[in-house]
Amino acid sequence: MRFERREHRSLALVIATPVLAILCALALAGLLIAIAGAPVMEAYWRILVGAFGSRLSATETLTRASPLILTGLAAAVAFRARLWNIGAEGQFYLGAIAVAAASSHLFGSLPSPLQIPLLLVVGAAAGIVLLLVPLWLRLRFSVDEVVTTLLLNFVAVLFVSMLIDGPLKDPMGFGWPQSQPVADAAVLPKLFARSRLHIGLMIALVLAVAVHLVQSRTVFGMQSRAAGLNPAGAVFAGVPLGRTLVTVACISGGLAGLAGAIEVMGVQGYVTTDLSPGYGYSGIVVAMLANLHPLGVVLAALFTAVMFVGADGMSRSMGIPSYIADVTVALALISMLTGVFFTQYRIRR
Amino acid sequence: MNAVIDIFASAGLWAAVLRIATPLILGTLGALLCERSGVLNLGIEGIMTFGAMIGWLTVYNGADLWTGILVAGLSGGIFGLLHAGLTVTLGLSQHVSGLGVTLFASSFSYYVFRLLVPVAGTPPTIEPFQPIDVPVLSSLPFLGPALFTQTPPTYAAILLALALGYILFRTPLGLAIRMTGENPHAAEAQGINPMAIRFGSVVVGSALMGIGGAFLTLSAFNSFFPTMVQGRGWICIALVVFASWRPGRALVGALLFALFDGFQLRLQARLSGVVPYQIFLMIPYLMSIAALALMARRARVPQALMQPYRRGER
Numbered sequence: 139m140r141f142e143r144r145e146h147r148s149l150a151l152v153i154a155t156p157v158l159a160i161l162c163a164l165a166l167a168g169l170l171i172a173i174a175g176a177p178v179m180e181a182y183w184r185i186l187v188g189a190f191g192s193r194l195s196a197t198e199t200l201t202r203a204s205p206l207i208l209t210g211l212a213a214a215v216a217f218r219a220r221l222w223n224i225g226a227e228g229q230f231y232l233g234a235i236a237v238a239a240a241s242s243h244l245f246g247s248l249p250s251p252l253q254i255p256l257l258l259v260v261g262a263a264a265g266i267v268l269l270l271v272p273l274w275l276r277l278r279f280s281v282d283e284v285v286t287t288l289l290l291n292f293v294a295v296l297f298v299s300m301l302i303d304g305p306l307k308d309p310m311g312f313g314w315p316q317s318q319p320v321a322d323a324a325v326l327p328k329l330f331a332r333s334r335l336h337i338g339l340m341i342a343l344v345l346a347v348a349v350h351l352v353q354s355r356t357v358f359g360m361q362s363r364a365a366g367l368n369p370a371g372a373v374f375a376g377v378p379l380g381r382t383l384v385t386v387a388c389i390s391g392g393l394a395g396l397a398g399a400i401e402v403m404g405v406q407g408y409v410t411t412d413l414s415p416g417y418g419y420s421g422i423v424v425a426m427l428a429n430l431h432p433l434g435v436v437l438a439a440l441f442t443a444v445m446f447v448g449a450d451g452m453s454r455s456m457g458i459p460s461y462i463a464d465v466t467v468a469l470a471l472i473s474m475l476t477g478v479f480f481t482q483y484r485i486r487r
Numbered sequence: 488m489n490a491v492i493d494i495f496a497s498a499g500l501w502a503a504v505l506r507i508a509t510p511l512i513l514g515t516l517g518a519l520l521c522e523r524s525g526v527l528n529l530g531i532e533g534i535m536t537f538g539a540m541i542g543w544l545t546v547y548n549g550a551d552l553w554t555g556i557l558v559a560g561l562s563g564g565i566f567g568l569l570h571a572g573l574t575v576t577l578g579l580s581q582h583v584s585g586l587g588v589t590l591f592a593s594s595f596s597y598y599v600f601r602l603l604v605p606v607a608g609t610p611p612t613i614e615p616f617q618p619i620d621v622p623v624l625s626s627l628p629f630l631g632p633a634l635f636t637q638t639p640p641t642y643a644a645i646l647l648a649l650a651l652g653y654i655l656f657r658t659p660l661g662l663a664i665r666m667t668g669e670n671p672h673a674a675e676a677q678g679i680n681p682m683a684i685r686f687g688s689v690v691v692g693s694a695l696m697g698i699g700g701a702f703l704t705l706s707a708f709n710s711f712f713p714t715m716v717q718g719r720g721w722i723c724i725a726l727v728v729f730a731s732w733r734p735g736r737a738l739v740g741a742l743l744f745a746l747f748d749g750f751q752l753r754l755q756a757r758l759s760g761v762v763p764y765q766i767f768l769m770i771p772y773l774m775s776i777a778a779l780a781l782m783a784r785r786a787r788v789p790q791a792l793m794q795p796y797r798r799g800e801r
Contacts, residue, residue: 140798141577174602222582281783282728284529284582288721289772300765406539422586459601471587472573479577487490 141483155477156427160441162477163470168461176456186453189444195451197333201405203443205230207342207412208397209421210428211267211349211434216390218353218430220366221383225287226394227418228294229265231409233395234402234459235298236264238409239306250323257324258341258399265395266388269295273387277380291418299411308408317409326404338400341354343436345393350432362386383453394418415446416464423471429478442467494753501633503752505641506707508745510535512638512644513699514723515730515737516651517563517692522727523655524688525668525681526574529585532720533592534566534693535700536713540596542701543711544603555705556698558639563697568590575685578795589720597713611712616640638706640698642705645738647695652734664668664688668789671796681796696720718772725775731786741779745772 168178189199209226216223240260245253272286302308302317309318326336352358361382364372373379397417402409424442428434449463494500514531521528542559546552566588573584603612616638620626625635655661663684666674671681699719704711726744730736748771755767 170598217583224586275780279780279783281776281779284778285721285724286779289718289725289775292718292772293769296765296769300763303765304763379573419590426583426587459598461594461598463599465591465598468591468594469588470568472584472591474571475579475584475587476577479579 140486141291142486143445144482144484151481152429153304155481156429156438156474159427159473159477160470162473163466166201166469166473167466169245170462170465171458174458176458181452181456181458184452184455185445185448186339187448189448191451194333194410195447197330199440199443199447201334202337202447203439204336204342204400204404205336205397206420206424206442207346208338208393208400208438210259210416210424211342211389211419211421211432212393212397213425214428214430214432214435215349215353215362215393216386217425218366219362219383219386220369221273221386221390222282222284223269223287223387223390223394224284224422225269225290225294225418226390226397226416226421227416228291228393229268230266230398230414230418231294231396231411232264233261233407234413235301235306236395237261237324237402238317238320239301239397241324241403242306242318244449246321248323253321253323254326255401257320257403258396261399262392265393265398266391268395269387269391270384273383277383278323293424293479295411298409302411306409311408315410317344319400319408320403324403325407326400328341336400336404336407338404341396345396346390346432348438349389349393353432358385361480372414394421397421420446420467423467426471427474429474441470490754490757494757495752497753498629498633500511500749500753502636502747503749505634505637506745507748508741509641509644510699510702510707510719511726511741511744512648512738513702514696514720515726515741516644516734517695517699518646518723518727519730519732519734520651520664520692520695521689521739522792523668523732523789524664524685525671525789525794525796526571526587526685526689527581527793528567528570528588528689528692528696529582529724530566530570530588530693531585531696531723532716532718533589533596534696535703535716535720536593537566537596538563538697538700539704539715540600540700540711543613543704544600546705547604547611552616552705556701559697559701560694561697563700564690564694566697567693568686571686574690574795575682575719578797581793581795585600587633588672593716600713602641610712612709613705615704615709616706623796627649640702644702648738650712656735665789667670668791671791671794675798685796696723722771722775725779728786729778729782731782732789744771744774747771755765761775 154183171178171181188195190196192244212226237257237260241257245256268290270284275286276283303315306317307474308316326338329335361377364377364378365382401413406413419441424435424438427438445463445466454462513742514535518528518531522605523661541562542555545558546555569590570584574581588775618636618638625631663679667681667684674681703715726737726740729740751770755764
């Protein structure tokens, strides 16, 4: 089998690829559901009902999608410049704990309009710090950042665990390791009454558009893309590679830290070590499904959130382990990879 | 200070070192073989998880322990086929494909486990590998209980490291693998099929990763629980760099690493209450990062690592 490059890619093909990839993943996951002995179509129907069947479940799906948009953007921005930031999970936790600490010890008495923006900045800064360490190791010692960002995820969760077991432990937590809650003034306003959906969704959507504009309209956007496509060529063309990567890392780590910040300020109110059901790792899939496009990230995050929220409901009623959602999302990533390849190459006979 | 000496003087520490090192040795050898042929395999964390799960499940359903090991190896090889298909045949990004394999393999492990093993208060267990005493040597004072009373897979892993070193540096096959990792075009000019070499190396390497995972459930512990691999796969990737892509050094690196790990576990027990236990748990990950920073520049990376090979395309 040999492949040749396609001369040009039609827009229809580019749009069809993620749709086909998701259908393909759903078909494969359907096989696994069938093997488990459950009716496949009913299972998918239950997933849809679980994700959109009521006002409560629909807002829950959007609540889930909000941090996924941010971690997805974090991965997309970095991957585009070929900065392999796999550490969004750790950056998420560091952002969350920084917000909890800052709210309960520093800014707790400030009014909401001041405190909320301050805390969002603190959360983003914490995420940035955690990504600058591996970036420094890459630029200074040429250490591959994939492994270092990954290993730092474990370190970050342990660090959070240490803080919520020690200096930041909630004295009112009945001995459970959880952080002190954020101040009342730090809680993100809800979008609708009687739901958990908060303005974090709006923040995420605005940032998706902003990232898109930065990437398509600015010199920095062009430079970060050049750094990803061909680093040596970019340097030759006068792109300041180090500086570009530092900026990319600040955006990427900042978005992941922000995801942790809005989750703790919008949903839970305090930090535990299970604050994230793997938002950082799912963000990688979201970014790939979107083919690294910031606006595509919003749709991909929605798909992922539907799978996770819907599978919970389906799992309870049909006895299929809810891990099927993770499996489907991972399969979508693999199908998408293959799909993108065939938009770029065709099989030569 | 006395505490430190006490810990190092106990045979228990040294016996634990070999036990802790075994999955790391197997995983590192697997990753090393893949990388020597030019393919980075970040699927390792997921493949180890799946190996741990499927090996345990096989034995839980009545097969003997070696069959469990075999099944874990085969399933690792199948994930290797997937990774090789994506990275060698299609030439996709090895980073992203490996992460995809990890995400898929680990979530698939949890799914299969939850489906087939009902939720219970205490996880179901199996009868794991028992330590076997090496005749004569195991009766040596101190050294005997420390080094010669391990379970069979530990001895096998050490022999495997030596065997892989021999194959890579003393046989034509090893030369072909190394050449493919350095310069596949030159390899092809010598009549070697770089695609076949890469495919084979990734499949066999992934099988070793699967077996490394199975050691956790079939020898070190006797049950499976999600997240039990706990980043060991990523540590193996770091150990490959630390070992400069040499099996002998991989063995030494894994043992050194396990020594620190075994030591901190014992120190932790003595300092409980004084120092937060999380500090100790961070050490392995921080050590891997330090090892990478120390060795990354000095090590000689296989030159064609992460470069897809397409015939006639440069």
